[in-house]
Amino acid sequence: MNNKEFISALAQQEGLTARDTQMLVNHLVAELTSQFESGNILTVQNFGQFEVKKKLERVVVNPSSGQRMLVPPKLVLGFKTSAQLKSRLQKGGEA
């Protein structure tokens, strides 16, 4: 499901035009981005939890050349699936 299909599905659900939906999604994504930028955690019931995690710097080794590289520390957005969504996926869409 690519972005276009997603937007049209959401538009159908909401009874909006695809353009309005895309605009609202853009605003929503901007809002989410600014929230994650300030390190906030978003928990969505029955869906999952978005959290910005800190990764420390680490040394990685290129297995073919044996070259060692220092990867800088970074902040990454992680997603943890909720138990309900997991079980729903397992059952193949029922419930």
Next chain:
Amino acid sequence: MSEQKLTPVDIASGLSRRASVPLRYSEDFVRSFFRAIEEGLVHDNVVKVKGFGTFKTVSVDPRESIDVNTGARIEIAGHAKVSFTPDAALRDAVNKPFLEFETVILDEATDTAAMESLDEIPVAVVAEPVAEKPAAEKPVAEKPAAEKPAAEPAPVKAVAEPAAEIPAVEKPVAEKPVAEKPVAEKPVVEKPVAEKPAAEPAPAKPAEKKTAAALVADKPAATTSTTAPVAEKKTAGAQSGKSTAHALCYILTALLFMLIGYIIAYYWRPVELPDFSVKESQEQVIPAEEEPEPETPAVEAQPAKPAIPAETRDYPQVEGGEYWIVGVEGTEVMRPGKTLLNFSLQYYKSKDFVNYICTMNDIKNPDIVPLDMELKMPKLLKKEQ
């Protein structure tokens, strides 16, 4: 970073502010946004949302494991996981504080043990969210320091006893003065240079000197500004401030010396003034013939060359030659069989003047002269010795 736990309602209020839609409506929209992703995942296994990221379901095969308590073999059933990959824009926005860091290729000789000992400090500090950033930056900043003393036993020891960690951390501080030393010395080295033009001044010189002094003054200022961030980066400790102050003192002292030299030179000037006023008139002419080292030979050359023909300025001159080029004797065209040596013999009855012909016609290599080239034969005037 104040970490807050948010719910879709918080997001919805933000959305209603951004898109200027009623709160109730935006709440509904946020809920259906996530429901749509869920539906997409269930039916399609992958959902892409532009600007946000990609959700994918990953199926995990059933596998065998051992119950750690009973030791019995159990089977972990196959299940589905959801993986989320943020879009590049979102990823970069979240990672903004660390965006400027890049992966560094490490040297063969780098001792990772020394680095790990340094890691202990950031790990301890990471616990408190306010100090997060400097703590995380620290390892990267200290890395060059850690690479250098790799051969030394001190950092290795640091792993064993945490008390020995302090010298390891202080390393950059100890190194920094060494790195700054050339910077601190620089103005001192430059001082004689600045004084030199001051020692042989001409009526117009003081102004130049001033700019030279200003330039020199600018330089240490620039170096301090560059060293300052380095100092800040390397250690946030108090020692860094101390050594920066030391470096500043060095530079200030050097500046003071320069100022004294300048003042001394200024007061000496009137005594030698008549001498220099003569020299200045020549100095205007000399740079035309003698481009390199225009200042030093000016002093010795002064009695040696009392009269330089005015025409010399119009023509290129041979460096260190016995003759001035003062005009054009005649023109010749390069033909097959002719050589510069021929012309030299023809015009000056000597083969020693090829050099002058080359200079006159801007020929770089006397062995390569294009055919049909028009050559100007220089008119020569012997220099008075």
